Amino acid sequence: MKLVDLSNPVTSEWLADQSFRLDPSPYLSGALEARKLLERLPNTVTLASVTRGFNGGIFNGPKFSRVYLDDNQHAVPFLGSTDMLEMDFTFLPKLSKGVATRLPYLEVQPGMTLVSCSGTIGRMAYVRPDMTGIWSSQHVMKVAPNPERISAGYLYSFLRSRYGVPMIASSAYGAIIQHIEPHHIADLPVPRFDVALEHEIHDLVEQSAELRAGFQTGLVTATEDFFKSVGLPELIDLRWHQRERDLGFEINGLTSTTLRALNFAPRARHIIERLGAWRDTATLGEICDGGTLRTGARFKRIDADPDHGVRLVGQRQAFWIRPEGRWISASQAPADIMQKDETILVAAHGTLGENEVYSRSILVTGSWLENAFSQDFVRVLSGDPDVPGAYLFAFFRSEAAFRIFRSLSVGGKQQEYHTKLMRELPIPLAVPADRDRIAETVRKAYRDRDRADVLEDQALALLTTAIEEASA
Known part of the structure; x- marks a missing residue:
């Protein structure tokens, strides 16, 4: 209340x-x-006065028919209002270039602030350097700063602050699905301070954006290094939908393990066979012997105050830069809601839609060890010190692993994994030096992510302190 x-x-x-x-x-x-409170400050300007570009620099877009493709030569990555919150853009849907070129202003540009303007209003993302070439939907409002009048990082910090978000969210209209339009926030009061402070805040946000771009680059590099190190460079760019469809195949030697056709799909079985053909392999079950390979225990959530509880992260929010989980009492929940360092969590319940998180993976390390995680993940913790979780994650985050896990599905509407088939999954082991290098690339990427969070929080704290002191 x-x-x-x-x-x-x-x-x-x-x-x-x-x-x-x-x-x-x-x-x-x-x-x-x-x-x-902002009216008490000595110097504020309207949001519209410090932006520039299409529609004055505050805009979303029209409704349009979306044509999705899977060929990068003919498509561009496409952000929705939830996708913009993700920490890894590898699995973004691809929008036809033919559609994208008719709406060139929907391409996001570094320094823009993205604001969710339909559904849940007021979620924010800062466009980092590696996001050039990504388009966004009409459900994402773009705020393009005029660099001659305001620093991009400073404006982003204000918009996502406890002063900016409530004012943006309060502009929403609609009954079931809430919306905001550009003119609703054009007169938002933006406080101004001395140039040195605004530039300091901007620099912190920019450093954060660079580190997040480095996080993305590091993960992609680690996955490419993994497949090259085990002699499977063809699995880097899988092009799943361009392979021959799984139609009209037959299987010999069936056992009682499974009779589901999906578990024998030729495209996935071909990848598994290629993984198993490497000269040094171990099954996932063997690697996790002495560690963990299971889903979490079901439990009743007991809400708690943040000062006395832990943030519970579910499947969807586990893939966001900053999860907005519910706070629960850890003492009233199973011990396995908390994870050990370098545990891989694989989204374990869902449907087979292309844009669903089911079968995607995250690595729990660094600051995320403070979070609790729901039962809807398979916990994968290596029991072999020679096969660290960071090395395994370079494979688990790949599209090849994503397609394999989906082929191991059982269930009706809600899918989950066949435990025996998962334990039998072959994992190719690169030579120790390669394993160490790949693991360190992943670890550095996650250190960059944690550092990015710290810098962004520092920028927000500087802004908040300045507003409080000026309004006192």
């Missing part, structure tokens, strides 16, 4: 500003409180 902040109570002036609206949402969302 939201309560009024007694140090900043609702006043009759607030009621008058809202035409004496008496439902609590405008007053408890924080939007009016933030706006009134």
Whole structure:
């Protein structure tokens, strides 16, 4: 339940500003409180006055028919309002270039702030350098700063702050599905401070963006290195949908293990056979002997205050830069909600839609060891010190692994994995020097990710302190 902040109570002036609206949402969302606080600052400007570009620099896009392709030569990566929150853009859907070129202004540019403007309003992402060439949907509003008037990183920090988000979210309209339009936030008050402070905040955000770009590059490099080191460079660019479809095949020597056709799909079986043909392999079950290879235990969630609980991360949010999980009591949950360093979590329940997270993987290390994770993941923890989790993850994050895991599915509507088939999955082992190099590439990528979070938080803290001091 939201309560009024007694140090900043609702006043009759607030009621008058809202035409004496008496439902609590405008007053408890924080939007009016933030706006009134900013009005006390000596220098604010409107958002529209510091942006430039298409539609004045604040825009989303029209509704349009989407044509998806799987050939990178004829398609561009495509962001939705949830996709923009992801930390790894490897699995973005691909939009036809024919469609994209008719809407050139929907290409995101470094320094833009992306704002979700349909559904859940006010989620933010900063466009980092490696996102050039990615298009976005009409559900993503773009705020393009004018570099002659404001620093991009400073503007992003304000928009995602506890002052910017409530004011943006309070502009939403609609019944079931909420929306905002560019003109709803054009007059948003943006506080201005001395140039040195704004540049310091901007530099921190830019460094964070560079590190996140390095995180993405590091993971891609590690996966490519993995397949080259085990003599399988053809699996780097799999082109799954361009391979012959799994139609009209026959299988001999069936056992009681499984009778499901999907488990014998030729495209996936071919990849498994190629993995097993390497001169040094071990099954996933053998590698995890003494470690962990199972899904989590089901449990009842007991909500807790953040000061006395842990953040519970589910399948969807596990792939975001910053998960927005629910806080629960760790003492009232199984021990396996917390993970050991370099545990791989594979999304274990879902459907076979191309854009579903089912069968995708994350690595739990660094700051993410503080999070708790739901039962909807297979916990993969190596029990062999010569095969570290970081090395395994270079394979698990690949499309080849994604397609293999999906071929191991059992179930009806909701899929999960056949435990025996998963344990029998062959993992090619590169020579020790290569394994160490691949693992260190992955570890550095995750150190970059954690450092990026710290720098972004520092930028936000500087801005918040400046606003509080100026309004005191």
